[in-house]
Amino acid sequence: MSEPRPRLSLLGTSALLFEAPGETDHETQAMIWALSKEVQSWDGVREAVPGMNNLMINFSVPPRALERWEARLQDTWRTIKPLPLQGRLIEIPVIYGGEGGPHIDDVIAHTGLSIDEIVTIHSAPIYPVYALGSHPGYCYLGGMDARIATPRRKVPVLKIPGGAVSIGGNQTGVSASDGPSGWNTIGTTKMEFFNVERDSPALLAPGDSVKFVVQEVRR
Amino acid sequence: MIEVVNAASLATVQDLGRYGALNLGVGVSGAMDPMSLAAGNILLGNEENAAGIEIPVFPFSVKFRTAVNFTITGADAPANLDGFALLPWWLHRAEAGQTLTLTLPQSRRWRASRAYLCVQGGIDVPMVLGSRSTQLRGAFGGFEGRPLRTGDCLPVKPSLALNAAFGLVPPALALPLICDGVPAVRVLPAAEYQDYTSEAQNALWTCAWKITPQSDRYGYRLAGDPLQPTHPLELRSHGIVPGVIQVPHGGQPIIQMRDAQPSGGYPKIGTVIEADLWRLGQAPIGSSVRFVRCTWDEALDAAADNTQWLYHARRLVALQTMRERAA
Structure with a gap:
């Protein structure tokens, strides 16, 4: 029996999307990080960008011989060893509920849990940063407890503020700047995730981890 | 200043x-x-x-x-x-x-x-x-x-x-691209193309897609025949590029443009090739655009046409500058 193969697809001539098979997990993400590091050094690659168990490979010069290039990518994946990134653990103080958490009632209604239970469950795990994306400094986190999963909002909110801690489906995250979002905002933090004046503008990188610390619960 | x-x-x-x-x-x-x-x-x-x-x-x-x-x-x-x-x-x-x-x-x-x-x-x-x-x-x-x-x-x-x-001479005049009288851009099918009904695939290539007023540097929201997948699609967040044609649940496509977020999770039916993004970037609100299917090689040839046009422009300017200096 052969294992399911990763899926390759085109994003125009700008990039190739590599999607690992199977459920989203940390082991696969460590292989994506390894593949990203390897492919970044290939000729014609501008930037390799990890997503959630997938990798976008942006071309500076798209290869004419695409099939040979894809075969090389599949071969590399078969032999790659996971790159277990061990970054920093960053604590993020959060005020849950109140004005900064306008959708906590929707999470309460959907999950049937109390605000205290939601806060306890949300602030318990150490969340690994899988990838950055969406907007400057934004992190895709793994490891949210499925008990507080809440569907994305039917009508996206036009502007949620930077620092909004929110739940969308079975993921959680923190907006790094003001912008539209379809997620449910349950709290807020003053932590600054992106500052272009800093030597490394993004606070977090793949392999870092996040722990939400309860600063206050507003009922 | x-x-x-x-x-x-x-x-x-x-x-x-x-x-x-x-x-x-x-x-x-x-x-x-x-x-x-x-x-x-x-x-x-x-x-x-x-x-x-x-x-x-x-x-x-x-x-x-x-x-x-x-x-x-x-x-x-x-x-x-x-x-x-x-x-x-x-x-x-x-x-x-x-x-x-x-x-x-x-x-x-x-x-x-x-x-x-x-x-x-x-x-x-x-x-x-x-x-x-x-x-x-x-x-x-x-x-x-x-x-x-x-x-x-x-x-x-x-x-x-x-x-x-x-x-x-503007490239709009030097490198025109028209399909059935409608300005066109070339598209490569994307990851979820096969997950759309044959009617949807057909509509993608034949509909004159109208660019609605909800269109800007972030994205163009299009109006036309709704594009329906054969089954519900759930994707993990992944990188995307300007030109990606995403299809939200309503079936009306959105083309991501230069200020789009660099990752997303909506299904992708195709991508406008990089060489034609300039055409799309100039399309006025209220006008229509056709998608023309192309191959990888044709898409790279289109990029080469743009490079050639720019090379030719540089040569013309260099020649003219030399003449002025000599005069």
Whole structure:
């Protein structure tokens, strides 16, 4: 029996999307990080960008011989060893509920849990940063407890503020700047995730981890 | 310095884009019509990537505080300098104190919606993460990370006297692409193309897609036959590029443009090829666009056509400059 193969697809001539098979997990993400590091050094690659168990490979010069290039990518994946990134653990103080958490009632209604239970469950795990994306400094986190999963909002909110801690489906995250979002905002933090004046503008990188610390619960 | 005298809205400083910061969550930004920006810079003897002003809403006017050589490329927006009419796609000079005004683009000769004002030496805003383009979501780059307002003073270097007068034929005329009388762009199928019904696939290639008023630098929302998948699609967040045609649940596609977020999770039915993004970037709201299916090789050939056009433009300008010097 052969294992399911990763899926390759085109994003125009700008990039190739590599999607690992199977459920989203940390082991696969460590292989994506390894593949990203390897492919970044290939000729014609501008930037390799990890997503959630997938990798976008942006071309500076798209290869004419695409099939040979894809075969090389599949071969590399078969032999790659996971790159277990061990970054920093960053604590993020959060005020849950109140004005900064306008959708906590929707999470309460959907999950049937109390605000205290939601806060306890949300602030318990150490969340690994899988990838950055969406907007400057934004992190895709793994490891949210499925008990507080809440569907994305039917009508996206036009502007949620930077620092909004929110739940969308079975993921959680923190907006790094003001912008539209379809997620449910349950709290807020003053932590600054992106500052272009800093030597490394993004606070977090793949392999870092996040722990939400309860600063206050507003009922 | 050039002072913005009347900015209706949404004019921004752009170069050809910010590449290499996707791993920080930073999208590419850059000119919606990179061919026009590059051409304006070529006429001025600038690097093609020098920053100019992208103008999507008219009227727009600036007062030159310094004597500057400039070009207006992109849309055929009637322009005047202190009341004297100017040719588009032509090299001009403004003396200190003169006012340049651009008005609503005409579509008699070519259909386009955005004009580009380039100046010799480029708009001299600081380079941020490798680019001078405005990053609207991150509020950095360009001029103070935001669209221009009346009263803004943009740094430019004074230009030497202009002793040549020449222009270029716009790529909209030199490299036309029309399908059944409708302006077209070429598309490569994307990951979820096979997950759409044959009716949806057929509609993608035959419908004249209308560009709705909810269209801007972030994305174009299109109206046409709804595109339905054969089964519900749930995707993990992944990187995307300008040109990706996403299909939200309602079935009306959205093309991600230069200020789009660099990752997403909606199903992708296709991607407008990079070589045709300039055509799309100029498509006016309310107009229609056709998608023409192409192969990988055809898409790379299209990119080579653009490169060839720019190479030809550089040669023409170099020849003309030599002639002027010899005269």
